[in-house]
Amino acid sequence: MSARPHRLLTGRLVVATHNAGKLREMRELVAPYGVEAVSAGELGLGEPEETGTTFRDNAHIKAAAAAAATGLPAFADDSGLAVEALGGAPGIHSARWAGPDKDFARAMADIHEKLVALGASAPAQRRAHFVSALCVVWPDGHREDFEARVDGVLVWPPRGNLGFGYDPMFLPDGHALTFGEMSSDEKHGLPPRGKGLSHRARAFVKLAEACLERP
Ligand SMILES: O=c1nc[nH]c2c1ncn2[C@H]1C[C@H](O)[C@@H](COP(=O)(O)OP(=O)(O)OP(=O)(O)O)O1
Ligand SMILES: [Mg+2]
Secondary structure, eight states: OOSOSSOOOOSEEEEOOOOHHHHHHHHHHHGGGTOEEEETTTTTOOOOOOOOSSHHHHHHHHHHHHHHHHSSOEEEEEEEEEEGGGTTOBGGGTTGGGTTTTOHHHHHHHHHHHHHHTTOOSGGGSEEEEEEEEEEEOTTSOEEEEEEEEEEEEOSSOOOSSSSTTGGGEEETTOSSOGGGSOHHHHHTOTTTOSOOSHHHHHHHHHHHHHOOOO
16 A cells, blocks of 8 residues: 555656756755765766757656666756746757856846836836746656746846856845845745745646655
8 A cells, every 4th residue: 555656766867967956956955865966967867958938848858868778767957947928938049048158147137128018017017037947757657746836026137146047137026136146045945934936946846745754
């Protein structure tokens, strides 16, 4: 009899990302659970092409590639910023909008300029959310998927130099600091502080509930 409809994640785990900011957050999230996290970079894994049309599909592509290459369970995140006035852009293209140089200062300015061109200066016209799709894939192909979002507004100019990507322009609802001004613990917003604040932490709370046990 199984009280758990999901598969338990134990032992070694590949964190299938090539983004240093994300890797740090994903390692912090799994740290309390006694799994040994090894990164895609440490294992010399390549970066699969993200050919999916959804966050969920792209997270699966990354986790499945890493699990197949290593014979270990693999944990991937596909995430992005969806700006309401831009019809959800950049969405799954959020990393690609920063170009090959990963110039997020430029990508943030681009978004701001597009909003200005639309006359969107009031916070209510500058609403956006981050989405995170987390996927764990085992070498036998079993998968577990979790997704969450965090809503907020885009400020200008950007504030803070913590975090990564679009963090300095994202002000989550109900908070006075942008993600760029928050410590990583504040951005996660996990217990005892809260129930999860960032998209990634909120999705991870679901993953942990389903697939992880504290040692
Ligand atoms: O918490 C976040 N704070 C700020 N920006 C964020 C966040 N979460 C996603 N983002 C933006 C930037 C990132 O580059 C892109 C995700 O694109 P995404 O393809 O999932 O990640 P990536 O290419 O950077 O690394 P990888 O695919 O190896 O995991 O969205
Ligand atoms: Mg990517």
